[in-house]
Amino acid sequence: MRYQLAPMFHRPYLLNDLSQKLIESHYENNYGGALRRLNAITQELASCDFKQAPGYVVNELKREELIAMNSTLLHELYFASLGLAVKMSATFADVLARDFGSVERWRDEFIAMGNALAGGSGWVLLVYLPRDHRLINQYASEHAHGIAGGIPILALDMYEHAYHIDFGANAKAYVDAFMRNINWTAVEARYEDALKVEPPRPLVQPEFGDVPGVTVEEVKAMLDGNEPLQLIDVRPQHYVSRMKDMIEGAIWRDPERVREWAGELSKSEPVVVFCMYGFDMGCKTAIALRDAGFDAKYMKGGHWSWRSFGGPVKQHV
């Protein structure tokens, strides 16, 4: 078998208001069932001739593999989320306050999401996003809707099989019981592990050395704050004459003639230059201006990042 069963992570008979019978049934029939399905599908995939198999066969096998895989992983996280009700540390309370406003607000959202799934099915997950260095609550419907790159650290199972034996249709009472049985020591340990995961690599432009850049968000904040800023659009002339949109607050200058127009700029105020996508012309012009003594940076992502971020543009003639 490719995938191995994980043992029960806690003693079911020590939980409060969640019966041993419920947990054992859940572990055997739903977690164990998912793992057994996953191994069976894996075997089928191993013997599948992908050059000959019809698309619907491949679709079904890979879809079922995804569902069984995530069901397996999320059930393991679910059982690992429960245990002796260990209180949340003050340090982790600060983390939740940072990302949700307060512990109460995190808890209110998490519980509301669980209650909203009553009568339906799916998971409520607390997930760490390395890309943004923050936690978020998310749904995972049908086991298969994880946030790409997110690391779940707490899982609430809202499939009916998770509570029907003890609570019937009273999903709200189950959610309350789950919240009372969270093992925060284990959750916080997973958070510590998640923090060690590197975020996706940023855009690297080694050919331009370490020319400093600013984000579109930072440029927008400077404009909104009426901070001194000389914002120069250095997209190629043929591109600007074809595309009639211009970032509000920017002026266009021909990147081929930077020596001619550099004298118009002030050396006492910062300069930000940008081209279509942020590198190439933007970086080259920023380097030329820095060599001439200006406090120049390039805008990361350029014109298209500005547009994609929703920054205001105007039409020029």
Ligand SMILES: [Fe+2]
């Ligand atoms: Fe389940």
